[in-house]
Structure formats: structure tokens, C-alpha cells
Amino acid sequence: MSDNQDRNPRAEPTVCPYCGVGCTIEYAGNDKATGTAGPVNTKGEVCPKGVAAFDVVAHEDRLTEPLVRESGRFATASWESALSRVADELTGIIDKHGPDAVEFFASSNCTNEENYVFQKLARMLGTNNVDNCARLCHSSTVAAMSERFGAGAMTNTLEDLTETDCLLVTGANPAEQHPVIFRSYFLPAVRNGATLIHIDPRETDTTDAADIHLDVRPGYDIQLLNSMAKVVLEEGLVDESFLEERTTGAAELTAHLDDADVASGAEAAGVDPDTVREASRAYAEADRAAIVTGMGMSQHTSGTDNVHALLNLALLTGNVGRPGTGVNPLRGQNNVQGAGDVGALPNVLPGYQPVADPDARQRIADEWGVEPPSEPGLTETTATHQFGDEVRAAVVFGENPAVTEPNVNSVRAGFDKLDFCVVIDLFETATTAHANVVLPGSSWAEKAGTVTNTDRRVMRMRPNADLPGNARRDLDILTALGQRLVDQSDAFDYDGPEAVFEELTRVNPLYAGMSYDGIDDGYQRWPFPADADSGTDVLHTETFASGDQTAPLLPVSPTPPADAVSGEQLVLTTGRTIEHFNSGALTRRSERLMRMRGEDVLEIHPDDAAARGIEDGDTVVVENDRGRVTVSAAVTASIRPGVVFCTFHYLDPLANALTGDALDPVAEIPEYKHSAVQVRKPTAPDQE
Numbered sequence: 217m218s219d220n221q222d223r224n225p226r227a228e229p230t231v232c233p234y235c236g237v238g239c240t241i242e243y244a245g246n247d248k249a250t251g252t253a254g255p256v257n258t259k260g261e262v263c264p265k266g267v268a269a270f271d272v273v274a275h276e277d278r279l280t281e282p283l284v285r286e287s288g289r290f291a292t293a294s295w296e297s298a299l300s301r302v303a304d305e306l307t308g309i310i311d312k313h314g315p316d317a318v319e320f321f322a323s324s325n326c327t328n329e330e331n332y333v334f335q336k337l338a339r340m341l342g343t344n345n346v347d348n349c350a351r352l353c354h355s356s357t358v359a360a361m362s363e364r365f366g367a368g369a370m371t372n373t374l375e376d377l378t379e380t381d382c383l384l385v386t387g388a389n390p391a392e393q394h395p396v397i398f399r400s401y402f403l404p405a406v407r408n409g410a411t412l413i414h415i416d417p418r419e420t421d422t423t424d425a426a427d428i429h430l431d432v433r434p435g436y437d438i439q440l441l442n443s444m445a446k447v448v449l450e451e452g453l454v455d456e457s458f459l460e461e462r463t464t465g466a467a468e469l470t471a472h473l474d475d476a477d478v479a480s481g482a483e484a485a486g487v488d489p490d491t492v493r494e495a496s497r498a499y500a501e502a503d504r505a506a507i508v509t510g511m512g513m514s515q516h517t518s519g520t521d522n523v524h525a526l527l528n529l530a531l532l533t534g535n536v537g538r539p540g541t542g543v544n545p546l547r548g549q550n551n552v553q554g555a556g557d558v559g560a561l562p563n564v565l566p567g568y569q570p571v572a573d574p575d576a577r578q579r580i581a582d583e584w585g586v587e588p589p590s591e592p593g594l595t596e597t598t599a600t601h602q603f604g605d606e607v608r609a610a611v612v613f614g615e616n617p618a619v620t621e622p623n624v625n626s627v628r629a630g631f632d633k634l635d636f637c638v639v640i641d642l643f644e645t646a647t648t649a650h651a652n653v654v655l656p657g658s659s660w661a662e663k664a665g666t667v668t669n670t671d672r673r674v675m676r677m678r679p680n681a682d683l684p685g686n687a688r689r690d691l692d693i694l695t696a697l698g699q700r701l702v703d704q705s706d707a708f709d710y711d712g713p714e715a716v717f718e719e720l721t722r723v724n725p726l727y728a729g730m731s732y733d734g735i736d737d738g739y740q741r742w743p744f745p746a747d748a749d750s751g752t753d754v755l756h757t758e759t760f761a762s763g764d765q766t767a768p769l770l771p772v773s774p775t776p777p778a779d780a781v782s783g784e785q786l787v788l789t790t791g792r793t794i795e796h797f798n799s800g801a802l803t804r805r806s807e808r809l810m811r812m813r814g815e816d817v818l819e820i821h822p823d824d825a826a827a828r829g830i831e832d833g834d835t836v837v838v839e840n841d842r843g844r845v846t847v848s849a850a851v852t853a854s855i856r857p858g859v860v861f862c863t864f865h866y867l868d869p870l871a872n873a874l875t876g877d878a879l880d881p882v883a884e885i886p887e888y889k890h891s892a893v894q895v896r897k898p899t900a901p902d903q904e
Contacts, residue, residue, distance in 0.1 A: 226680055273659045337694065354514050356882065359882050413495045631647070788862070788871070836848070
């Protein structure tokens with residue numbers, strides 16, 4: 217990495233840029249990162265993505281100059297002319313169509329400080345149209361948990377989950393996707409006698425460690441979870457004292473489940489009823505049982521209801537508010553938690569204060585000098601449907617929605633309808649292909665700031681390299697735009713990220729007691745009130761985060777998947793492998809990872825393959841009315857019959873050409889985990 221060597225690489229402990237675990241890494245020489253003992257990876261462990269994290273830092277394809285589209289082609293431009301173009305275009309669109317004509321795509325791969333400034337810019341311009349890719353992964357989890365508990369984050373800490381007696385892992389594969397968490401926190405609990413229950417339509421590395429596997433049909437989680445709740449009720453496994461003291465609505469839920477039949481529910485979910493009973497007893501009879509949930513639960517049009525059904529299990533059995541228990545969503549990107557914490561969401565201000573709350577808006581106004589709008593903005597999934605109509609411009613910060621959004625061919629067509637699009641990124645991507653201006657930003661290794669990991673720890677990032685060419689730090693780009701676009705230009709006059717964080721602590725009650733000095737080389741965990749000596753580890757101990765002593769039990773009825781399967785169609789479900797990350801833009805350029813993972817494949821059950829004359833390694837066509845992709849088949853019994861699986865990270869095959877854009881009515885999350893497709897051999901390879 218001669219280019220990186222020219223940019224003074226140095227070993228400074230920082231946070232890995234990939235998943236939400238929060239491992240600490242640093243530059244190790246020879247183009248590599250190494251794990252170093254930190255708050256989460258206490259032994260310095262690191263996964264393959266972390267080792268290869270420096271591959272993108274000084275890659276020859278890095279953007280180093282601003283690009284401005286002229287006559288349909290990109291030309292390099294000065295920063296002054298590029299920033300002026302952005303300011304002039306956005307100002308003109310706002311003057312003509314109003315501030316809600318602009319959608320701001322924040323980045324859950326960038327720091328708390330950067331996302332805070334980004335959402336502040338949107339709101340000072342007069343719109344709540346700001347969102348981040350948490351919309352695509354755990355927005356339904358946050359919606360359900362916030363409604364019932366008052367907070368949408370992990371209820372417990374990774375450390376106290378080592379004390380659990382039962383781990384119910386649903387819709388997640390932590391052995392591959394969060395390997396440091398799995399090996400350092402979950403496996404020790406299992407080795408100490410905890411029962412591991414895995415709910416997933418695939419057999420994965422997590423299943424290998426499980427005592428019980430429920431290979432649920434995608435889209436039928438509620439039938440399974442209601443059946444488990446029914447077992448808890450009919451076998452007298454309810455925690456009666458917790459039910460009386462900490463819940464409401466027990467009679468309504470019991471009445472709702474009176475007519476439920478465990479065998480019928482299990483059959484609908486495609487699982488064995490005896491195994492359902494075994495899993496229910498293992499969870500309910502444990503002294504301390506913890507739920508760990510992932511996108512297999514959340515990425516459905518019934519995603520919010522899925523999580524509501526999951527919360528019923530925790531409340532019925534009293535597994536909330538104690539170490540070793542709780543409901544614990546695993547976050548997919550290194551700052552997906554923090555991006556929401558600091559307000560990069562259309563319906564809440566920093567600290568999850570509703571935009572409709574006049575007191576919250578006044579607190580913001582006292583700091584900014586401008587009151588944010590009171591009406592919730594557009595989610596990114598809704599905004600893309602309105603490109604070219606109500607939405608005329610997009611500001612895309614460190615995201616790649618032309619790959620990650622569902623029904624992506626439609627999304628790309630929408631981008632072409634915009635009057636203006638500016639993208640801040642490291643590389644030319646499928647999204648920059650639709651941009652009018654591209655601004656070269658900073659990688660994880662070139663920035664300072666904080667990120668918040670999956671169990672609510674705020675940790676500091678430190679630079680390990682200098683910027684390439686004429687690229688700029690993301691925070692400097694955002695403040696420069698703020699100074700050009702907003703009348704109160706001093707609102708974006710910061711002396712570095714620490715000054716931004718200090719302002720954040722004044723407007724975000726969850727971070728009020730935090731400081732850079734307090735975090736130092738460790739962490740501080742929210743909620744951390746201004747008058748407290750430390751943060752809170754286990755949530756909902758005496759009262760819920762809502763302020764109430766009780767949380768409601770809610771009847772949940774199944775709804776069918778939006779993308780119904782008919783005839784010979786199969787269900788396509790998508791996910792990651794250990795070497796993958798999100799849209800692939802930050803891992804496909806890693807030669808090490810490319811050698812490790814090879815090409816993408818479509819996992820298909822032997823029965824489904826035989827019915828279609830498909831053999832292992834054959835090229836197959838996967839298609840529906842939204843798109844078509846060609847991929848190699850991997851015939852394996854690890855996927856349940858009727859279901860096929862591939863990752864969503866490759867440009868070819870582009871799995872999101874097939875996923876539907878129907879949305880959960882509450883969280884507006886897409887149904888990535890259930891797309892109806894035909895799978896066949898090509899009729900003529902040169903014609904497909």
C-alpha cells in the first residue's frame with residue numbers, strides 16, 4: 217500500500233468500520249489492520265473484515281477530487297465551485313418547491329458528530345426528511361420496542377448475557393455476522409450450560425452450536441411465536457408476579473390465544489410442534505432467558521408485529537430488567553445505533569425526542585436558534601417512491617441506495633428523475649452514477665469522532681492515516697455546506713468533532729453526562745443523565761424507559777407476506793456472509809476478501825433443485841416481475857425446502873433487483889426476507 221505509506225499510517229486504537237460489535241483495531245503495517253484489546257473485543261480478537269479494513273483506505277480507486285457533471289459527463293472541479301454548485305442547486309429547489317422537496321440520506325457508517333451535523337443541516341433548512349439505513353434493517357424492532365418499553369435498543373449488555381441460562385436467537389446468525397460477540401459472549405454462556413435456541417430458515421454456523429433449531433418459513437414468525445406464547449400459558453410457565461407488577465393486558469392476550477392451536481401454528485410456520493414445545497419450555501423455565509434478534513425478524517411487512525409477538529414472550533416469562541435476560545437486537549453497521557441516537561431519523565430529534573413534542577423542539581431551538589419542523593419527514597423508503605414528484609433533490613452521505621434499496625431498478629429510475637443529487641463518498645458507486653456532484657470524503661481511518669455500538673457504548677475513533685489527494689474530512693464537508701446553505705452560518709462553526717459532541721450532549725438527554733475525556737480509551741453507555749456518575753447497563757429494571765412501571769401485553773395476529781408465492785415459485789430470502797458488508801462498496805475492493813469469499817451463489821434445497829433439473833454449480837436464472845439475475849446454484853440441505861438464499865452485496869448478481877418495495881405500515885421497512893421468484897436453468901445462456 218505505497219499510497220497509504222505516503223500518507224503517514226500510524227497505529228491509533230479506533231473502532232472497526234464494519235459491523236455494530238465495536239471491536240477496537242489499529243494499523244498493523246503491511247496494508248493490514250489488527251485487533252487490539254478494547255472495551256468489546258477484550259482479547260484483541262478481530263474478524264476477516266476487520267483485518268482487511270485498510271484495503272479501502274488507500275485504494276487506487278479512491279475519489280480524491282470533487283466531480284461535477286457537465287454535459288452528461290463528470291469533470292474534476294475545485295472545492296469552491298463544487299460546493300457552490302451544491303448550495304446554488306439546493307437553494308433554488310427549496311425556494312421553488314419548499315424544503316420538503318429535498319431528502320437527506322444519513323450514514324450509519326459515519327460518526328455521531330457527522331450524523332448530528334447532517335440532520336441539523338436538514339432541520340435548519342426546514343425539513344425532517346432525514347433518514348439512515350437503519351430504516352432497512354431494524355426500524356421495525358425500534359418501533360415495537362419503543363412503543364412497549366420506551367427504548368428501541370438492546371435492553372442488556374454483552375457482558376451480562378454471558379450469565380444467561382437460555383439464548384433465543386431469532387432471525388440472526390451471530391456466529392458469522394457478529395463473530396466476536398458470538399465467541400466472546402454467547403459461546404461462554406452455552407459452554408456454561410445455557411440452552412441455545414436458533415430460529416432461522418437456514419442451518420448456519422450459529423445452528424451448529426444450537427440445542428434446538430426451528431427452521432421457520434420466512435414470513436410466518438408470528439404463527440411460531442404465538443404458538444410459543446400459547447405453550448407458556450397452557451403449561452403454567454408464566455411469571456405471575458412479574459405479570460401482575462410489571463405488565464398490563466394479560467387477560468386480552470390470553471383471550472386472543474384461547475383459540476390458538478400449537479400444532480396448527482407450528483404447521484403454518486413449517487416447524488415440528490414437539491420442537492416448538494421443547495423450545496418454549498427451555499425459554500420459559502430458564503431462570504434467566506435472553507432474546508437476541510436480527511433482520512430475519514425485522515425485514516418483513518409484518519416486521520413490527522413480529523417484534524411485538526417476541527416482546528410478549530419476554531414479558532410473559534418475566535425476562536426483562538435483569539442481567540442475562542431482555543430483548544437484544546444486533547446492529548449491522550458500526551454506527552447504526554448512533555445514527556438514530558443523534559436524530560438522523562425523520563420522526564425524532566436527538567435522543568429520540570418526537571419532532572411533534574413542542575418542549576423538545578424548544579430545547580433544540582434554544583441551542584440552534586431555529587426551531588425544527590413539527591411534522592415528521594419522509595422515510596428513505598417512502599422518499600424514493602416520490603423521486604421526481606414531491607422529492608426533487610437528494611443529499612446522499614456515505615450510503616449507496618442504488619444498491620441497498622428494495623426493487624432497485626425502480627429506485628434507480630427514480631434517481632434519474634431528480635432535479636439534483638449530490639453524493640459524499642469514497643468511491644464511484646451505483647449511486648454516484650446518478651449524481652450531479654460527487655464530493656470525495658474520508659474513510660474511517662482518516663477521521664476522529666465517536667460511534668455507538670450495539671449495546672449502547674459510545675466509543676471514540678482516532679485517525680490512522682491522512683487523507684488522499686484533495687479529499688476532505690466528512691465533518692468539514694458538512695460544515696462547509698451548512699455555512700453556505702443556512703443563514704445562521706455560525707451554527708456550523710465548530711472547532712472539531714469534540715465541539716460537536718459537546719453540543720450533542722446539550723440536546724440529547726441520553727448522552728447528557730458524557731464527554732470525550734470520560735470516554736477516553738474506553739466507553740460510556742447511554743442512558744447517561746447529566747446528574748449521573750455513569751451510564752445504565754440493564755434497562756427497565758424498576759420502571760421501563762417510557763417512565764411507566766408496566767408495559768402492555770399486545771395480541772398480535774398474523775398477516776400474510778406481501779409477496780405471495782404461487783405455482784412453482786420459491787421464496788427468496790437474503791443475508792450476509794462473514795466476508796460481506798452492506799452494499800459491497802467497502803469490501804468488494806478488498807482483494808483479500810474477494811479471494812476468501814469467491815462468487816455469490818444461490819442456496820437451494822436438493823428437492824427444489826431436482827424438481828428443476830438443477831445440479832450443484834449450475835448457472836440458474838432467478839426472476840420475477842421486478843427483475844432477473846443469473847447466479848450459480850449451491851445445492852444444499854442447509855436451506856429449508858421452498859426457500860432459496862443469496863447475499864445482497866454484489867452488483868452482479870444484484871439481489872435487490874428482485875426484492876419487493878411493499879413496506880411495513882408502521883416502520884416502513886421493506887420485505888427483504890420474502891420475495892416470490894422463479895428459479896430455472898437458462899434456456900439459452902447467450903440469451904439470458
